[in-house]
Amino acid sequence: MKNRKQTTKYVLYGLLAILLFLPMIQRKTGFVETRALKGVFEPTPKPELTFGNCKSGSYQTQIEKYLSENFGFREPLIRFYNQYAYSFFNTTHCHFITPGKNGYLFYDQAVNDYFGTEVPKHFDTDDDFRDKADKEVELMKQLQAELHKYGIEFMAFMAPDKPWVYPEHLPKHAPRLPEAVNTVEYYDQKMTEAGIPHIEMTKWYQQMRDTASFDIFTKTDTHWRYAAVYGYDSLFRYMNSLNDFGIPKIHIGAVQSYTTDLLEGDEETLNLMFPIKGTSTKYKADITIESDSTTRKPRVLFVGDSFIWSLETFLPMREILEDVEIWFYNSTAYIGFNKETFKVKEINRLASLLNADFVVYYAAGHQWWQTSFGFLEDAVEQLSASDSIIRLTQQMNAIRNDKKWNIAMQICASDKGLNIDEILEQEALNVICGKPLLKDETPIYKDIVVKFETEKIERNWRQSKEVMDIMQQKSTEKDMPLDSVLKSEIQWLVLQEIERGELVFDQAPITDTAAFIKAKRKEIEKAWRNTPEIMDMIQEKALQNGLPFDTMLKRDIDWIINQQTETGELFLTN
């Protein structure tokens, strides 16, 4: 009896030991598969142990962080507690998200703005806010006038705020003070008075929320999604009315809804165990673009917040715009449809401003007062440059917008180890001063351009952790080496660029066709003879056709050469 009593305790003691060591075992072996945590966070690198950093205590701080982020079962444990906090207290630890009633999620600053508590956090008095707003509208007016000198339109676009559209789902809060300043209304009024073309979307969405066949904002997303299509449609129509550029017309078909098990954008970041609701409703419509091929589509520079991203999700931007630049919070610049990424302060901002047909200042209403992040002041200052600098910049833009010339300049910059802007400036000076042009010295034959573009994309991708993670995932899924996946993906992208006419090149001059074909034949034969699989295949074909091996090989090479000659591929790749 006594022994049995002790045995139970020893079993519990043993289980306790297992419990304590389980996270370490899981970390080492990963014997249970866990769901990764979502959201954006900076992982802590493993610190190096040195006497100095140990003595100063920095090693301890770092290793503590590192170990906290890398122990077994961390992900399910975090999801478990998050679920508890969300289910029982309707709270989340995710930055920026405030859970509302009935499973709705809101952006925290938008909620504060709705209740009138955001402005007091940043300004001593409401008048301080009004002063800032007045100064910003004044700057917008100045910028508008400066841009007009070069035929560029400036306009503002205030995306809607979810709390104003769905106030009944907001968390319980002290009622909005009647005297609290309404930031959106104030800017709207001031921009109207200043004659700045702008669209304020919240009011419109408030009106359509009960009649629309779709949700303006889905429950668990703080950003607008499908409803954004109508917002952009209005934006482009308004842009056309300001400057008849011939922006293609967007035709939106009947809205269809469908359900999916996939979580909506911001819900993922809550890292819960179970979805807030079983499935989420999404919307789609057949969107057709009616384009007038005789007029050039506009180039647009967007400066603003995250509400811009739905544009590329729901609309075929390439069919609507000639070119696009997005300056995210005036901090990161995403240039072109492929979103080459730079720091705004490191790019030629004057060139970007002058290259645009429209500059659209863009944000959700609640962040309007803080979206600029120095953009307005900087843009006005950039445009106050001397005439010669403006002329030089415009010439640089002209070169940039000529596809072949631009590619030649990129290759030239790469050959000379210079920055693209430096080469563009040099070439623009050559044009202005009538000197020989660099483009005439830089051949852009297909193989050169393709090689250059391939290397450029590879370089960019390898620098992007996000892209490399996707490639790694594909490599695992396809069970192929990472480099092979990367190579094939880049090849596909380059072919797409060629097909879309974004990657252009000259045809190489052909001097001696017979000699060239002979050399090509030798090249193919060498390559094939070095590939046992091809050799086996040809051997098999030779046996099937009752021909000698060499004859069969020659026939196949001839066939390939003929094919390539017929399609023109052989000569293009010269």
Add this chain to the structure above:
Amino acid sequence: MVFSSNVFLLYFMPVFFLVYFLMPKRTRNYVLLFASVLFYAYGAPEFVIQLVLSTIANFFIVRWMCKTEKPVRKKLLCALSIIISLGLLLYYKYGNFTMENLNALLGLAGKPGLTWTRILLPIGISFFSFQSVTYTLDVYRGINKPLEKLSDFILYIMMFPQLIAGPIIRYNEVADQIRERQSTIDDRLQGFYRFVIGLCKKILIADVIGAEVDAVLGPSNYALLSVEQLNDIASRIATLDTGTAWIVALAYTFQIYFDFAGYSDMAIGLGRIMGFRFPENFDNPYNSASITEFWRRWHITLGNFIKNYLYIPLGGNRVKHKSRMYLNLWLCFLISGLWHGASWNFIVWGALHGLFICADKLFLTKLMQKLGRIPSVILTFLTVCIIWVFFRVERLDFAWMFIQRMFAFDFAPIYFSANSQLYVTMIVAAFFSFFTLSKFGLKMQEKVYFSEFSNKKHIVAWCLAAFAFVFCIAALNATDFSPFIYFRF
């Protein structure tokens, strides 16, 4: 390293206990000593050598003191040992405070201030300095013989479960246990349960409430804040409505109790796993019917230390004039306040407690007895709650402003759902704080903390403790993991 950290819970503790219990009994003290030095060096690498050296010096001074026959030399050696222990405390803990005040005085006199490089406070110094003093004085008074082995003495001072935040263990309470102790299977299991109770108090109650207190009052150490941050705190306090001010004060009252009591529970639990029986540090302090009773229940080991090593040597109750006794009492609390932190708010906090203790002796206890137990407990609790403001708010002007807001009778609606986790946690904290006012509560506490467990009880307790342990680790990590929905910059 703190107990409620991933490094301790997931790495240090499992590995330490594995090694400790795999080693033969006679070597376990060395394992514990090594782990304790490592534990301290991890948190205060620059101070560990000084701590070890001062401990070694004290060990030999006390041995010399024991061997010497001459009373004067004995006294001198005793004083030297105490000076070493308290000298470190005075230098590290009160150096900055003394210089700041001295320079302020010089400034008032129109003279330039003295240059002084700020010193960082080594963790746990207040505790191990006092423990060292108890060893010296207990040996000097002949209560205990000195330890034979240096390693045992270093272990007594540096034992990691109680090194950082107590309980302050008098030498005579563990002297025998250091030499010889038994760790039964029940000790190991019940020690773990006790540790988890402490962990829950700290992570699930104190930390949850503390986050909300910090949101209003800022971090507890104002010395590191910029002028702008201090202005922010001042403006937040100035605009508090009375309801919120009381919620914050009550929240802090629970936070400090569950934080400190939780840490003591963890220390006691860890000690018990190894077979140590550390003294209890808290006995439901918020059930006290007077401030005097509060101090018998709150931080008991500090109260005992002050009584045995300060109040009694000052004359205690056996003084000619009652006024001297009140002065002694008040001085003891003043010093106790200063022990908690080197700043004026702690002195005011100690002084106020001292005043109430004197008032208790004069008339308050009798008055409270007339009121009855429950009203006395409520009044004492509210008094303690108000005095805690001086403990939490480091700037006296801010503390005063906060108390003014508590009595401004300027109420605004409070929305339970806006901060339901705080309110629910406070209700839970209140429940466990006052649970033992009932006989049933006391009986339950006795059963959970002190009685022997049957097999059935062990199974239930193990399951609860394992779940609570996992839940605490989940809470600890989930609250630290705050991803962004996207990168802004």
